[in-house]
């Protein structure tokens with residue numbers, strides 16, 4: 001069994017659910033949830049509730065730390081490529097393409113290129 005992770009929610013231990021009650025009889029406390037996997041916030045939170053509480057407390061600092069947008073981003077022809085695929089008429093074979101969201105240009109793509117997260121035609 002993999003190591004258990006703790007929910008990073010700042011108030012996880014204050015949510016009164018039965019599964020959070022731990023400890024010996026007479027010495028029970030509500031505790032932060034501990035699981036092998038979580039499904040929220042990149043695997044860091046047990047629920048959207050906990051994720052939102054974390055963000056409400058630390059979100060501004062995190063955005064400032066990693067870089068707050070000060071100007072709008074622009075989608076241009078150079079960075080408007082996205083990967084897509086179509087099924088053949090029997091729904092047996094997929095054909096892969098790169099499509100440009102602005103120009104509607106299409107370029108063929110191999111399955112290997114489609115699955116390669118580092119492969120891109122975008123330049124910006």
Ligand SMILES: [Zn+2]
Nearest residue numbers: 007012046050
């Ligand atoms: Zn939690």
